[in-house]
Amino acid sequence: MATKRTTTKPPKAPASAQPAECQPCGGTGxxxxxxxxxxxxxxxxxxxxxxxxxxxxxxxxxS
Structure with a gap:
């Protein structure tokens, strides 16, 4: 008989109101x-x- 997992997932971080800016262009496009x-x-x-x-x-x- 297989054993049950007892680990819990960590809570997700709340989504920020502002989207993150792009690294290559610095947010300018x-x-x-x-x-x-x-x-x-x-x-x-x-x-x-x-x-x-x-x-x-x-x-x-x-991603």
């Missing part, structure tokens, strides 16, 4: 992308790009 030009592909500057972790929403993805 944009990240800096290096622009490269020329045959040797040298970097000349940066432009804003869409954050692929949160898809521009600025909130942390639920």
């Amino acid at each position: 944009n990240v800096a992308v290096t622009v490269r030009v020329g045959r040797k592909r040298r970097p000349v500057g940066q432009q804003d790009g869409l954050c692929l972790a949160c898809l521009g929403s600025g909130t942390a993805p639920e």
